[in-house]
Amino acid sequence: MPASFPDLYFPVLLQVVIAFAVATGLVAMAFLVGKRVRGKVKEMPYECGIPPTGSARERFSVKFYLVAMVFILFDIEAIFLYPWAVVYRELKLFAFVEMFVFIALILAGFFYIWKKGVLNWSREEPEVVTERRYPDAV
């Protein structure tokens, strides 16, 4: 049974080497084997056969950026839970109370961003518009 550090991680290294070889092989073969015929139309971005309009390097909805930020905060929290879970049976209620306080703080942040609408992906409800339209009509 491997017990030393190098012996435990040697198979991981080996697997990384194998994965590297397979990945390199696949990608290299893709672009080395096979007949290559160049053509102007062929090398255009694919937009269902219509000449492409504009570039794909446009500004994009900020929501994705927000989700990425929020994710980093909460994922760090989730990773904190793992060492906590491993020693849980030794610490019992102490660990529970400690983590409860931590999670409560995180949850406060979670409800804050929820209320702020970071998690709201659909468009704004049309209520504001109807309010404006109907008072004049009635």
Added chain:
Amino acid sequence: MNFYILTLIKAGLVAFVLLTTAAYLVWIERKLLAHIQLRLGPQRVGPHGLLQPLADLVKLVTKEGLIPQQVNKIYFLLAPFAAVMLALISISVIPFGPEVEIFGQRTWLQLTDLKIGVLFVLAISSIGVYGVALGGWASNNKYALLGGLRSSAQMISYELPLALAIAAPLLLSNTLSFRELVETQSGFLGGVLGNWNLWYQPVSFLVFLISAFAETNRVPFDLPEAENELVAGFHTEYSSLGFAAFFTAEYANIITACAVGTHIWLGGWQPIIAPHLGGIWVPSLVFAFFGIMSLFHATQPARRWDKYTFPVLGLAALGLAALFAIPLLQPVLVPLFWFAAKTGALIFLFIWIRGTLPRFRYDQLMRFAWTFLFPVALVNLLVTGLVVALQP
């Protein structure tokens, strides 16, 4: 035998089996989907289309690998590379069976058993998002960009409930090593029912399954490649083996996710039927039953080829049954059988759901992850923690 030589053999074997399984998973999926939709599926290449993966490979190799003009070449090539490489690494900590003795040497049916195995798999799967995100961005194509962005947002959003769902059974098992996780689930409740984490943690298992679907970009969460709105999503511009690389990665990820689910909740290689009820003979019986059924059908062929395919299949199954009945091989083969059966059942569920459910809308998908799955996983974790803490 030298430890390093043994590791080399094991690594080669694991990589070979993983890649072959990934290739045949495509065939299995096409066949199953076809039968769900009352079609026959692939059946031209070889008997019942069994050589289809090989034909696909030959076709994909000989196709032209197109690099469009507008792409960012380095990242465009790096994306499938990263996707397939990261998908193949995490298998190194997944065990397939217990400690066994081969050629007088005790070894694990596993490449290595890291003390942080669960964290390792989570970390690698987190990096896996780069393949898709880079592919989508580097293609410089609007469909690919939308697909890549959707995918990265979706994968990181479901990473959270996934991590929280895995943490809950860890409270029961108190270890991050897959091997120890499975060993804490040994034994039988009442002598019959396997002592699995699933019985104590059904909610976290469901959350894990749902998140695993989203992490691997599978239906009903396959918006990154929603073909009716985004052509093919992040891999729109990929052809030839670059395209194949993304699919190899996807199927390898499915296998890994199912294996992780099996180990954490379904008791890994622990038998479903207790040994004192004859559990050790179950694999033999299953294969023998399958073989006899095949031979029976061979006597009454419904289709032209059945006369040839069913006897071969039946004899192969009977051979396997005999192999599983050899007492010398049983300590190695029987755990492998249970592991494969449980993982296979989960993979079948993945395909079954693809044949059953429609796709989510994007805002529903994100709302579901953040405002439903995340709180549910958190509450489940806190309740589990409270119960474990109050236990004497």
